[in-house]
Amino acid sequence: MTPPSQINTDAVNVILATDCGSTTTKAIMIEKVDGTYRQTHRGEAPTTVEEPFANVTVGVINALTEIQEVSGRRLIDDEGHIIRPATADAGCDIYISTSSAGGGLQMMVAGVVREMTAASAKRAALGAGAIVMDTIAANDRRRPHEQIQRIRELRPDMVLISGGTDGGDTKKVTEIAELIAPAKPRPRFGKSYELPIIFAGNTDTRPEIERVFGEGGFDLKITDNLRPSLERENLGPARDMIHDVFLEHVMAHAPGYDTLMSITDAAIMPTPGAVGDILQTIAKGRGINAVGVDIGGATTDVFSVFDGTFNRTVSANLGMSYSISNVCAEATMPKILRWVHLDMDERELRNRVKNKMIRPTTIPQSLEALIFEQAVAREALRLAYQQHKEFATTLKGVQQQRTVGDTFSQEAGGETLVDNMKLDLLVASGGVLSHAPRMHQTAMLLIDAFEPEGITELAKDSIFMMPHLGVLSSVHPQAAMEVFEKDCLVYLGTCVAAKGLGKPGKTCFSWSLDSGAKGSGSMAFGELQLIELGVDETAELEVKPARGFDLGAGPGKALTQKIRGGTVGVILDARGRSLSLPEERSACRAAVSNAIEAVDLYGDQPAKVDGRAV
């Protein structure tokens, strides 16, 4: 592996990147074209971590071979090695990879107070790209023997323990450690694997922690306290330590990863960690607030950067195939069916949902099936975003200075950082969003589930290359930024949505684009309208909300802002925030039908009720 600092970024002309997922290894090629980095070719192959191959590099070479075939550029030599450095018609200069194969990185975290150090530990683990299996805290409402029982059941790859501010309490942290050590959590990788324990708590507790975990079966790593004081979180060292342990231990136990690690030019990152990195890079580079979502078959990841603070959540059982039944159970069928304008039999739908769960690879054939699946997706995304908002908060337990004026708006700390009015960019990825037959559907799924307020750009990750670009940003930020802007994101357009509620039919806001040259009008409360504004087009939007409505400048205040078009255009949304649909079924169906018509959601597809019509 070439140390990133030794890579001469100016001399880089060809970059190869792979993402080894649970089922598919996706490879992309980036080339310098006329002085700009562009993603030029892609290839994919089944991931090969399981028998009969049991070697991840086989899938990597297969995916790269596909690129070799479509690009005509020789990338793999006769011995099956990646050719480096690049020449005019062969090889590459940089090769990097991410991985979520084998179920990704699975962690257990512990802290003293659930809302404080344990929450910080969870943030550190999620930010590093882990799946958090459970959070143990002194006040998690479980009795000690129940906590021990839970620890015994879990099979984590590593455990992160935090607790106590520096110089603060040592006893409670030690108590938590004393519960974990005798419970002897069994690692996934068998009996020869020493379970890594990362301690990132009160520095005064270190000798006790060393005593508790000193006796066999554990590999104790100590790093800086992730909550050195109540007012400050210091997640960086713990996240770095998680990455190191991930490479040293977890990856080293996955088949073929030792070889893969030796051929990459940057450390292999867990896939979601890399997605988080690129979103942070972009938000910082453009000075914006951004939210990204990746909805898969089993889980939904939500990433956000607000005012420079990054957060990630994984909703472990919200997904569109393996977990579809769980979405229906959590959201309830009436909530899902409110997005459907057709008559559907609930009993029949419940069976369909279960059939999708047991045969997860099937795809909707009829329009009716697609409408239902997208209704489920709206609820999965809504629930995942709700969980994200509850988790992405300011630090809890922080003393706040108050004035008399604050008496009526007392917030005990811990209010959400997510502010939809401040949100500038919403990025979608994952099957149901990326592969929707019309991009209008992707845009409306985002708007209905996330309810952006004010002016928000909507985009989708074209071929799910955010993970690749996340790692690339650590070795070649310029290339990562250029490809992200030009090839990764497909801009759908801009959503303009008024916050507030009113009476249907009453004016919500008036608008004009480029002083009326590209259209102008007035939106009544409850309406939705699509205005054409193409890809690479921009326009000056002037909006004037009615009293009680806000579009970003404050209630009733006018706003002028340059906005971007896209494959869908500009969606003017006067349905109000928070978005609610009529309770009464026929009124609800009418409202959804109007929305479908207003944004031309299904194009010319006939929305037939007859299930057998295709």
Added chain:
Amino acid sequence: MAKAYTPGLKVAASTTHQAHRVLPIPGTVQVKQGDQVEADTIVAETFMDGDITPLNVANLLSAQPGDIPQLMLKGEGDRVEQGEPIARNKGVFGMFKSECTAPASGTLEAISKATGQIMIRGKSIPVQVKAYLPGTVIEVLPEEGVVIENQVTLIQGIFGVGGETSGPITMACPAHDQRLEAGMINEAMRGMIVVGGARVTAEAIGRAREVGAAAVVSGGIDDADLKEILGYDLGVAITGTERIGLTVIITEGFGDIAMARRTYELLKERSGDSASVNGATQIRAGVMRPEILIPVAGSQVSAPETSTESGVLELGTPIRVIRDPYFGLIGTVASLPEAPQVLGSGSKSRVLEVSLESGEVVTVPRANVELIET
């Protein structure tokens, strides 16, 4: 000729099957290579560390954690019985002493001077692994378990609940497309694997449980009925640990759907023979489907080894459609167009044409079919 790959479930009249029976932690293997074992033979055994009961003695005695070792009446490694005094404080001038008793029986494993917390380790928990599949031990995995092999009739279901069990097969439905109702289940089915036809009702499962049947196998089930049986709405398909009094295996899917004719005929042919069944299902990477294993040795079945596990779609291949609008319908591949086509949903996908049993020819995405037995 056009071909495509598609997965299917394994249904075989006779196949060599190996069961890996291993302990979760190292232990002792109780059988030797070459031994003949029955379904309930214990093949490996071990003891897991007992449960831990923590107790903060310092808090209970209002003492400093550092003083706890002196206040303990028992030392590390000592045996303690539930209710037995294990620590006592010095009181005031020797008076008003308070005691702390053991909350559980076991061994005093640790006394912490830092926190005043003690740990009592309960009795070791025995863990036994049974053979499950009657047959021959072909390999001993030292300290771990064994591999058992036998020639079996193997039927994989699509979904199940409940764990391993065994018993003789009995047919409750006279046809593969008949619904399994409560009235078809009787007292004589106690301890048996009850085979239905199409959808099994919640009442029928309730009745089977009442008579003490070991398992119910049928073509389909209604989700609402599954919810009633489990008492909750199943979120993800990871099952096998439910305690509902019996094991349920569904061979085709949710809804009104008949058991595939050959699966039904195979089970009927083996009626009266003893079977090992497991409802455990895991639909994730490393998928696990429920199974019915019926040893062939000594039975009348002399079918050659057959299997339709996974394979190639060709013209004429029998398939089942596994997604609406044609869910559950059976037919044969009529053509395999190369170019992707636009579906009713608006998506573009590779498709195949299916000639249904009714004679109708329909177009279906390739992702929405699975192979069935010939």
